[in-house]
Amino acid sequence: MTETTPALDASSRAARPLPEAVLWDMDGTLVDTEPYWQESQVRLVAEHGGTWSREDGDSLIGSGLWHSAKVLQDHGVALDGQAIIDYMTDDVLRDIRSHLPWRPGARELLRELRDAGVKTALVTMSFRRMAEEIADAIEFDAFDLVVAGDMVEHAKPHPEAYLVAAERLGVDITRCVAIEDSPTGAAAAVASGAVTIAVEHHAPLPADGGFLRRDTLTGVTLDDLREILESGRELAALPEGEE
Structure with a gap:
């Protein structure tokens, strides 16, 4: 051929x-930006007296933010869904303004x-x-x-x-x-x-x-x-x- x-x-x-x-x-x-989201989740859960593992964060990769908020509530975050989303979004925006990878x-x-x-x-x-x-x-x-x-x-x-x-x-x-x-x-x-x-x-x-x-x-x-x-x-x- x-x-x-x-x-x-x-x-x-x-x-x-x-x-x-x-x-x-x-x-x-x-x-x-996934590490930024996971760092924000760790901080938020810790502020409400809980712990958040790498496996917890990995389970949310690709998910919608409303679903993520519900999971965080299940881990003890005593905020409504919109407040959780705003917290994480503001957190990650601060990180990306410092360095966008x-x-x-x-x-x-x-x-x-x-x-x-x-x-x-x-x-x-x-x-x-x-x-x-x-x-x-x-x-x-x-x-x-x-x-x-x-x-x-x-x-x-x-x-x-x-x-x-x-x-x-x-x-x-x-x-x-x-x-x-x-x-x-x-x-x-x-x-x-x-x-x-x-x-x-x-x-x-x-x-x-x-x-x-x-x-x-x-x-x-x-x-x-x-x-x-x-x-x-x-x-x-x-x-x-x-x-």
Whole structure:
């Protein structure tokens, strides 16, 4: 069999259609803020006479803030849900204003997408005021849209946030790529119908979650997303049990 030359292979990859949009999770995917959330949880529970373990914090990665507030109440925090959310959001905002840790490769890929005219959305369970502050910290106009946890009824792993993003962008969710890091977030993206890339970070990902696993976004390009979109759609179209 004749081998394809690198030039022809690159041309073939570039000929694949662009994603209609790329939908980004925030905490743990775009920015490494999960340690800030966990430090805030430790402080809050301690102020109310309790203890909070690393395992407790890991169990909330990717969850909606209302769910997190309920768990914190179960650990003795004697505040209403909104007060807990405000406490943690203010805490984490103070931390990110001091140092905002970007995930490797994320801004570079975003820049390439924007230069190519690909639509993008930030889809997060953090509240809007935090999401918009982080989006505004990027040195270019990175997102067409923000869908945050206080803008939807159902938190991840429900697919609502991703479906809302696609609807507002006017795109077909099955022609979109979603980028996530947590089991909860990846489940939401997969359930929405988006072709999903999951980059494992703080929380272990399941071996078979219907997503494409990547170790890092470093070096991932728009051409890679074209290929991932097509391979993901082809995999989704297979009869159940075939790969």
